[in-house]
Amino acid sequence: MVEIEIDGKTLQVAEGSTIIEAAHQLGTYIPHFCYHKKLSIAANCRMCLVQVEKAPKPMPACATPVANGMKVFTHSDLAVKAQKAVMEFLLINHPLDCPICDQGGECQLQDLAVGYGESASKYEEEKRVVPDKDLGPLVSTDMTRCINCTRCIRFTAEIAGFMELGQSYRGERAEVMPFIGKTVDTELSGNIIDLCPVGALTSKPFRFSARTWELSRRKSVSPHDGLGSNLIVQTKHDKVMRVLPLENEDINECWLTDKERFSYQGLNSPERLTKPMVKQGGEWKEVDWSVALDYAAHALRDVAKTHGGAAIGGLLSPHATLEEMYLAQKLMRGLGSENIDFRLRQSDFSADGKRKGTPWLGMKIDDISRLDRVLVVGSFLRKDHPLIAQRLRQSAKKGAQISVLHSADDDLLIKLQARAIAAPSQLPAQLAEIVKAVAELKGVAADAALANVGAGDTAKKIAASLVSGSNAAVLLGNFAQQHPQAATLSALAQQLAGLLGGKSGFLGEAANSVGGYVAKAVPSGAGLSAAAMLKDPRQAYVVVGAEAELDCADGAQALAALRKAAVTVVLSSFKSQAMLDYAAVLLPVSPFSETSGTFVNTEGRVQSFYAAAKPLGETRPAWKVLRVLGNLLELNGFDFNSSEDVRAEVLGGQPEFVAGLDNGSDGVKLNLASSAGGIERVADVPIHFADPLVRRSLPLQHAADSATPAARLNAEMLAKLGVAAGDKLKVGAGDTVILAAQLEAGLPDGVVRVAAAHAATLALGPMSGVLSVEKA
Amino acid sequence: MNTPNITVNPELSPEALKKIDREVAKYPADQKQSAVMAALVIAQDEKGWLSKETIAVVANYLGMAPMAAYEVASFYNMYDLHPVGKYKLTVCTNLPCALSGGVHAADYVKGKLGIDFNETTPDGKFTLKEGECMGACGDAPVMLVNNKRMCSFMLPEQIDKLLAECK
Amino acid sequence: MALIDTINPLLTTGWSKGDDGWSLKDYEARGGYKQLRRVLESKMTQDDLIAEVKKSVLRGRGGAGFPTGLKWSFMPKAAPEKYVVCNTDEGEPGTFKDRDLLRFDPHSTIEGMIIAGYAVGAKLGYNYIHGEIFEIYQRFEAALDQARAAGYLGNNILGSDFSFDLFAHHGWGAYICGEETGLLESIEGKKGQPRYKPPFPANFGLYGKPTTINNTETFAAIPFILGMGGEAYLNLGKPNNGGTKLFSISGHVNRPGNYEVPMGTPFAKLLEMAGGMRGGRKLKAVIPGGSSAPVLPADVIMDCTMDYDSIAKAGSMLGSGAVIVMDETVCMVKALERLAYFYFEESCGQCTPCREGSGWLYRVVHRIEHGEGRPEDLDLLNRVTDNMMGKTICALADAAAFPVRSFIKHFQSEFEYHINNKKCLVDPDVQRAGSGFFKAGAA
């Protein structure tokens, strides 16, 4: 620690800090543009000049390290004169178009110009004009306003991991741009909008739709993945106009993924379901809530009476709130059914009944940043968990060794230590090899079930990396959790963590991947899992928040089962063609922005939120709808006045983290078998197709990540099939679809990668297994 | 700034790649990017100018982001991001040269070729550029031919001779 | 053109044969690589070597005049990876000495760099060569090949346990790469945008490793300093201004070119060596240290001696030793306009005051020159320069400001004349005659 003085106030700061960091510690504001705490220091805007005792020139506070005894003056004549000088230079070529600029009201330049600018400039030359750039459907540019702070450039290079933007030319002609003809395509691109201190980069979807001071702001929580990013939802006249990150160092830091930032555009999709509907004689009719609810209650009660409760299945979106899940499972159990599940894309349920607790990340999100050795198993990490990928990217730069075991070799934009890429059926055996190699390095016996496993070179390399650190973890991604041998992968990860004295955990796929267990939205006893109740069709289904055909592991099967059922009651914010086909009752329920509720994120953190806007049309919060259904069915324990009441019953209070988190299991039998023959399917869930809301955000659907799925194969596979990239392929076992062949180097042999969760590949059935592929 | 729509094959010849390899070898193994300036010169020599596609080819060859290579190509002013004539003449007009006739030499060339700075003769033979200090002020007026050949004491007779030499 | 004249030739001894005396054989015949051999064979300690350089008071020849021995001593001893970098990005208008050093005697720079590598414990070096002098880059590479073949470069040099290799890196047209950290960025394959200091290159240099960076002439002097001893070298010049210095004389003299003279030589003597004023015209002003140095009027410079201290006392800088001589045919507004354009053109674009200010300066001087000046423009120029100076990452903003301030300071009435009369004080036909381009009376 060193002691310094800022404007006469003494403070202790860590050695190596900069003056601006010290000033922030003191709450002293120093004007700045290029400085950002998460980015490297550029010191190019020169706005932060301050006076330092004994220094003849003003010093940039953002780049000047503190020294013991240093005396800093942020408001002295020298400092203020320098700041005013810089402000004048910044403004000479900046357009004075604040009244029509989207940044108006939240522009750092505008704010600082008031405090540090002179009223009139002596600059009377023509102002520079810089051509605008096409950065894609999300970010709009007005490059004449750019002050060349390079924050956006440093973001793409340092945080997003690939330098998509740069500053071309030099001097006054310097210009921020993407590579000619390219757009900004990473899954984190929207953050440059927040970073841009002026109105050069603004939100394209938000553009010209409102002035910032007209907006109401509500805190909320992202409904898209296990992280639970904190949001500020901005509304005007009860319509969500914009979503911004709410800074939370423990979770999303100051970032958001594009999915989280722009999915709100789906909230007002023409497919919003705004009135209750029932199907009568094959005809859909909009009806009053009471009619629809009566209809649903009667229908369910009838099925339960005639066929028994077990004839009803309950399918819940893993993005449903804790309260919704809790009431839904209560409803199912009240009807006498144990068939309730939220793990819609999972295919291996053999660990059910053997778990010691609720599966979770195995650590705090923030702990990820402190890991020095990581093995990521079965994860499309960059797309499934962009902000966790970002944390690992930063760790890798600081020396953490990251290795990957997966069935695809996507560029994670992370410096990797080692990669083991194998067909899906090989993953358990591969992970077993790593366990074996680590045991050997540690000189301890491995599980007896691994007696016949011999570690190969890659496994040994990964093992050597893992044992060389002091804080290791194994992280299981969505693909590992959806794998047909998920229980084995999980058990092996546990063993590995045990050998390493480290941790293992699941990267939660959905907003409530942990919350679903807490809400007991899983079958018990003889109850059927999501997969089982679709494989073995029920007489009736209750579907909450999901589009079963796109959100289940086997969409084709789900569609068939729901079509066949006598009654399907769907609680949904949207209506789709498929739904109109299979449902009997459609009950319009609120998306996250129009209801209160709770998500338990992947680290077990309880995050509740209130509605940011009024429900659209006749939409009602789903917890209320479920409560009324419970009342109509005269079930016990449905007397809740608020979602908080429901939460109190589930959690027994308002804890910061839920209890009972444990990834351990007893009696899971390792299944190292690798199925023989055929071309195995590797199915990713494309980032912008993962849930009903994001699927309806038009700007996201126009982003590069939303391309129509193709059949991706490595070069040898293409050659073997005698096709070239772009050729049409007939893919499928029974039902076939025609997909374009696409070259994806790095895919293992014997594998075809075909995305799931998309209408174009729905007919292919299960996300895992074997597909026939031939030239169409 | 619009890059003209001229499609050229952006790939580099094996000879050019060999030259680039020789440059790469100068630097530590993990610092391939250091060779980008030389590689862009080699590419420019081969193609006559640097299209964005060529720049991307160079970037990929060196394992760097295309934008990083574009930053370099647009920062240093001897890279040509647009097609130029067969002979690119750059005349230094900076003060030390101007004192000994740099500007007059440029005017003389302009008159002879009928073009201004940053223009190319209609036959595509000459492009004229204004240069900054070339570090040869004692030889003023100085002129650079195709970036690499320095011509000193460029008084009218010498200019005439040079233009006649350029076939 | 080779050396024109010299008093006490040292660095320029090898220049007499012009383009025929640069090869290794010639250099060895002149006693070349003897000092490297002596250092290695005597197993001279790094400290002793640096002490010898300190004794010589060799001040950096790139412009700032920082004592070379002291700079070398900043290099951390323990670091495993270190670099030596030579700055031949000679782009400062008026400077053309490093080009001739490498053209006529490349091996003295090579030997100097190898010895520097030994002194600071570096195994790898680069010489960054100005893009426009590509032929010199090729010559330097040829010289490197000779040195490598002769065992002066590479592993276990001359059988010692010292290994060092050296490569040439060329620029491609950017004055800012002369600034040492811009130069390092450029070697790393990026835009040459200078880095904020601290950390200084001695701690965080090329590829983030400790790096010593010196000007070509600085390195070239090393073998000669070791040959004659630090003290003898110092005594060639003046106290605190050791040795000889190359001066590049351009502009209105009869014999522009490079001159090597002892530090402290009177300016008048230097002017005489350069053949005096072209056409016998009257001296008006001199920029004594490259375009970034403040201009001095004739009477002031005529009283100066050519060394760091004397020129500084007169209110300018010895800088890189580029002496730009201007006679009475020069319009000072036009001269400044061209310099202001240069800094505007060459600003890297990174820092706000330089990016925006250099263009502003140019535009105002431009309008004065073109008869559109306003009475308040001189105050405006002074204010803008004031707002630029000392507020940027590197000294280019200061370099852009110095000419503007000094031209106005010393030639205010000429600027005022221009503003009031909307034309040059010096008749355009007189100006035209000054260049000597139209000698034969041609159009």
Ligand SMILES: Cc1cc2nc3c(=O)[nH]c(=O)nc-3n(C[C@H](O)[C@H](O)[C@H](O)COP(=O)(O)O)c2cc1C
């Ligand atoms: C804008 C600018 C341009 C410079 N140009 C050169 C140059 O062309 N050659 C050079 O040797 N030093 C140049 N310098 C000085 C270098 O930054 C550095 O001080 C020098 O190379 C150190 O070598 P020395 O100590 O041997 O002089 C320049 C500095 C600035 C700020």
Ligand code: SF4
């Ligand atoms: S676009 Fe915005 S963030 Fe990017 S450099 Fe310009 S002002 Fe900075």
Ligand code: FES
């Ligand atoms: S914030 Fe310090 S220079 Fe920009």
